[in-house]
Amino acid sequence: MSITAPAPTLPTTTTCDGRQLAARAWVSAVADLLEPDEIVWCDGSADERARLTALMVAQGTLVPLDPAKRPGSYLARSDPSDVARVESRTFICSRERADAGPTNNWREPAEMRRELHGVVAGAMRGRTMYVVPFSMGPVGGPISQLGIEITDSPYVVVSMHVMTRVSREVLRLVDHGAPYVPAVHTVGAPLAPGQADVPWPCSPTKYIAHFPETREIWSTGSGYGGNALLGKKCFALRIASTMGRAEGWLAEHMLVIRATSPQGRDYHLAAAFPSACGKTNLAMLEPTMPGWTVETIGDDIAWMRPGPDGRLRAINPEAGFFGVAPGTGWSTNPTAMRTVARDTIFTNVALTDDGDVWWEGMTDEPPAHLVDWQGQDWTPGCGRPAAHPNARFTVAAAQCPTISPDWEAPEGVPIDAIVFGGRRASNVPLVAEAFSWEHGVLMGATVSSEQTAAAEGTVGELRRDPFAMLPFCGYNMADHWQHWLDVGASLDAERRPMIFQVNWFRKDSDGRFLWPGFGENSRVVEWLLRRTDLRTRPEGAGTERPDAEDDARPWGGPVPEARPTAVGRVPADGALDVTGLALAEGALAELFRVDPAAWRREADLTEEFFTTFGDRVPAALRRELAALRDRLSR
Numbered sequence: 001m002s003i004t005a006p007a008p009t010l011p012t013t014t015t016c017d018g019r020q021l022a023a024r025a026w027v028s029a030v031a032d033l034l035e036p037d038e039i040v041w042c043d044g045s046a047d048e049r050a051r052l053t054a055l056m057v058a059q060g061t062l063v064p065l066d067p068a069k070r071p072g073s074y075l076a077r078s079d080p081s082d083v084a085r086v087e088s089r090t091f092i093c094s095r096e097r098a099d100a101g102p103t104n105n106w107r108e109p110a111e112m113r114r115e116l117h118g119v120v121a122g123a124m125r126g127r128t129m130y131v132v133p134f135s136m137g138p139v140g141g142p143i144s145q146l147g148i149e150i151t152d153s154p155y156v157v158v159s160m161h162v163m164t165r166v167s168r169e170v171l172r173l174v175d176h177g178a179p180y181v182p183a184v185h186t187v188g189a190p191l192a193p194g195q196a197d198v199p200w201p202c203s204p205t206k207y208i209a210h211f212p213e214t215r216e217i218w219s220t221g222s223g224y225g226g227n228a229l230l231g232k233k234c235f236a237l238r239i240a241s242t243m244g245r246a247e248g249w250l251a252e253h254m255l256v257i258r259a260t261s262p263q264g265r266d267y268h269l270a271a272a273f274p275s276a277c278g279k280t281n282l283a284m285l286e287p288t289m290p291g292w293t294v295e296t297i298g299d300d301i302a303w304m305r306p307g308p309d310g311r312l313r314a315i316n317p318e319a320g321f322f323g324v325a326p327g328t329g330w331s332t333n334p335t336a337m338r339t340v341a342r343d344t345i346f347t348n349v350a351l352t353d354d355g356d357v358w359w360e361g362m363t364d365e366p367p368a369h370l371v372d373w374q375g376q377d378w379t380p381g382c383g384r385p386a387a388h389p390n391a392r393f394t395v396a397a398a399q400c401p402t403i404s405p406d407w408e409a410p411e412g413v414p415i416d417a418i419v420f421g422g423r424r425a426s427n428v429p430l431v432a433e434a435f436s437w438e439h440g441v442l443m444g445a446t447v448s449s450e451q452t453a454a455a456e457g458t459v460g461e462l463r464r465d466p467f468a469m470l471p472f473c474g475y476n477m478a479d480h481w482q483h484w485l486d487v488g489a490s491l492d493a494e495r496r497p498m499i500f501q502v503n504w505f506r507k508d509s510d511g512r513f514l515w516p517g518f519g520e521n522s523r524v525v526e527w528l529l530r531r532t533d534l535r536t537r538p539e540g541a542g543t544e545r546p547d548a549e550d551d552a553r554p555w556g557g558p559v560p561e562a563r564p565t566a567v568g569r570v571p572a573d574g575a576l577d578v579t580g581l582a583l584a585e586g587a588l589a590e591l592f593r594v595d596p597a598a599w600r601r602e603a604d605l606t607e608e609f610f611t612t613f614g615d616r617v618p619a620a621l622r623r624e625l626a627a628l629r630d631r632l633s634r
């Protein structure tokens with residue numbers, strides 16, 4: 001084994017606290033176990049990216065797209081078995097089973113370590129081991145965290161370049177004692193001497209294992225984003241959620257946007273929707289509401305901390321988007337289309353005859369011929385999708401034309417509204433405002449959604465996905481609810497975010513969406529953001545509707561009215577601006593219809609769900625559920 005290219009600027013003897021040794025000793029110990037042929041220390045440079053990209057093109061992992069059509073862009077086709085997150089092979093290895101909770105696969109840490117060591121021993125034979133130092137959030141920022149990912153996949157290294165901040169500065173900080181999360185990834189496909197590699201090596205034996213107490217991650221067998229880019233779900237959600245719980249902050253599966261009203265007031269919104277339920281789309285919202293603008297801050301993960309002013313401040317810890325391709329088109333998400341116009345890696349989309357990409361929903365009419373995501377000839381009507389339903393694009397956030405000038409503000413942006421949503425064909429109204437923080441936490445805890453292609457499973461089945469964190473909470477979900485109650489209590493009660501629930505996916509009896517969605521969601525966003533003015537208007541202004549003169553004041557404009565229902569406050573008649581929308585007859589009423597019988601069944605199911613957590617369910621949530629039942633019976 002040869003060790004090449006250790007970053008030359010790294011001092012090897014400057015620290016005396018053992019930290020440096022710890023990081024280096026860890027890298028050597030991993031190398032001893034995985035037995036790579038070579039070790040490469042990565043620096044995140046453009047040079048490094050170019051070198052690894054050329055290597056992958058030579059190996060057939062990446063197909064270059066026509067630079068005249070899609071400059072700097074590539075197509076990767078994964079192994080057909082390695083296309084999504086593997087929740088059944090994702091483990092939380094806390095000492096106590098109860099700390100992982102009933103919604104996680106739990107394994108005893110020492111036992112998992114033994115088992116894993118057996119599986120990964122020699123896994124990097126014939127391969128290069130890359131050491132990737134990265135930061136989640138701006139390097140050195142007060143909400144940011146550091147990590148080091150070891151991987152044998154150049155696809156992972158290049159993707160980490162896009163999705164995180166890879167730099168030597170991170171190693172320097174680690175060498176000076178900064179804490180970091182050690183993360184090991186291997187595709188689990190060692191090469192015997194002389195054995196030819198395949199374009200997408202992976203293994204049927206998969207483990208995505210997290211050790212929350214020691215903040216370690218081990219992933220083997222998959223090259224797919226959510227399983228292999230360990231800064232993302234594994235660190236920024238599963239491990240970070242446990243860090244946040246210990247330290248009083250939140251790591252959430254949320255997009256973050258800034259919306260500016262025609263009066264010039266900035267609002268910040270964080271929204272949690274389950275995987276493939278519209279976060280990227282809302283993050284890149286092109287408002288149809290006149291005078292409103294939306295800037296993108298993040299599309300998948302938010303880290304939120306109470307600030308010194310008692311407000312909740314959020315950063316996007318990522319540096320790129322790993323977005324769902326199918327359904328993304330000029331009519332639904334033009335901003336995403338502009339973002340991926342160049343320097344993008346596409347995974348499992350179709351290839352056009354002229355060297356560009358295509359997926360279902362990109363255009364109304366498919367091209368006459370394509371090479372599909374599995375490399376086979378494809379023609380319209382052949383009965384197979386051209387792109388895998390979970391095909392993705394990997395692209396730098398900085399390329400997004402609507403990226404906020406403050407998207408990298410290290411101290412984050414102050415959140416005004418928190419929104420929970422899911423795919424619900426029935427019951428859940430288009431928008432509802434929580435009666436209180438506690439009621440909002442119940443809304444988050446009861447998110448249910450129809451299963452999408454982002455993970456293994458039967459697409460369309462309704463499943464509980466509390467806080468859109470079911471696959472991502474690194475500890476007991478019921479403790480997560482308590483943590484939300486605690487964080488809420490630690491905020492200034494007058495300035496903390498208001499909580500809402502939304503549902504873009506309600507259908508009529510013929511199975512058609514009742515709401516046009518996408519850009520038109522700005523109508524809902526305007527209603528709920530203006531509602532938050534109730535909370536932040538200047539002292540003494542009261543909560544009454546301001547008179548016409550007040551409308552131009554930057555803190556407000558008229559607060560739209562709401563009417564209470566059993567499940568929350570919904571827009572009063574005429575309060576949601578639907579000017580110019582061609583809604584079907586009765587659609588608006590149906591979008592807000594609350595059926596007490598159906599909601600009593602929802603409450604029963606929630607009760608059943610709560611039972612699986614035993615006495616860890618916060619008393620406040622049981623009270624909120626009882627209050628909901630009470631309102632339903634009135």
Ligand SMILES: Nc1nc2c(ncn2[C@@H]2O[C@H](COP(=O)(O)OP(=O)(O)OP(=O)(O)O)[C@@H](O)[C@H]2O)c(=O)[nH]1
Pocket residue numbers: 273274275276277278279280281282299300322323324326327328332454504505513516517518521
């Ligand atoms: N009907 C409807 N579909 C939507 C809307 N917003 C998003 N979608 C569809 O939802 C799918 C996935 O949306 P994304 O925004 O990529 O999902 P995400 O929440 O970012 O997903 P992850 O990256 O998996 O966490 C796409 O097929 C979209 O077309 C909407 O307002 N209405």
Ligand SMILES: O=C([O-])CC(=O)C(=O)O
Pocket residue numbers: 084085224225226227232233274275276300322454455
């Ligand atoms: O993690 C992934 O692979 C993509 C993603 O955002 C999700 O599944 O929620």
Ligand SMILES: [Mn+2]
Pocket residue numbers: 253275276300
């Ligand atoms: Mn996600």
